[in-house]
Amino acid sequence: CVPVMMPYVTAFFMPRQAGDRPDVVPAGAVNFAFLGQFAETPSRDTIFTIEYSVRTAMEAAYQLLGIDRGVPEVFNSTYDVRTLLAAASLLRDGKEIEVPGPAVVRDLLMKQIKNTEIGELLKESGLLT
Ligand SMILES: Cc1cc2nc3c(=O)[nH]c(=O)nc-3n(C[C@H](O)[C@H](O)[C@H](O)COP(=O)(O)OP(=O)(O)OC[C@H]3O[C@@H](n4cnc5c(N)ncnc54)[C@H](O)[C@@H]3O)c2cc1C
Incomplete structure (x- = not known):
């Protein structure tokens, strides 16, 4: 038993490079998308935030449903x-x-x-x- 106050968060920080994780809406996808920390968004965002997951969900919904709205910019x-x-x-x-x-x-x-x-x-x- 390893007592911890919070879950480990090692997976988020594993080295990665383009292509390791699927795009939120992979090329050709029309009725499915990948959401969350392990999907790749082009929004210059960084993982480990709630915002990242929310952006991927927005990106998926807007793209698949043809909604003409932009995903909020990352605050630099x-x-x-x-x-x-x-x-x-x-x-x-x-x-x-x-x-x-x-x-x-x-x-x-x-x-x-x-x-x-x-x-x-x-x-x-x-x-x-
Ligand atoms: C220790 C720690 C500290 C953090 N601190 C911060 C912070 O300060 N600020 C911040 O913005 N973010 C923080 N984060 C990151 C943030 O918590 C996550 O990025 C966010 O919760 C991810 O949300 P999500 O909905 O994409 O995924 P998750 O919250 O991981 O939800 C995925 C859900 O899917 C369920 N699931 C998995 N597989 C299946 C299956 N086969 N069938 C059904 N259900 C399944 C899981 O049980 C889970 O409930 C922290 C994370 C950790 C681990």
Whole structure:
């Protein structure tokens, strides 16, 4: 007996390459589709999320039933600077950034970014006040 709080999740992380998993709607399929984590969707998504499974279901239903609707775009949070700054703030438990070194350096730096887009973004994320 191996007591665990949650199921193992190793299968999701096995190496894979194009062709290992079937397309959601394989070429020529008219009345069946593959849903979930082990089907391949072209939506630039990554597995291990509920969203992935939901997208595959949408893709299958829309394609097989000829419904003219797009599957919602993947939110590219990795490239969204606001999301990254908000994550950095959470990692610091909301603590502001402290610029190390003499106060004159900090003042100079703050002066440079004050009233700029960078200053605004840092303020918005709570990293600077
Ligand atoms: C430990 C862990 C943590 C996770 N954390 C997150 C998270 O934080 N956020 C997130 O978005 N996602 C997370 N996931 C992923 C998410 O849980 C799954 O991607 C999602 O539940 C998959 O949903 P699904 O409906 O495609 O498949 P499943 O939920 O796996 O449903 C498939 C169902 O089919 C049934 N089934 C299988 N074979 C048969 C059969 N022959 N006949 C009848 N029924 C059958 C199974 O019993 C199961 O109920 C996590 C997964 C794991 C394992």
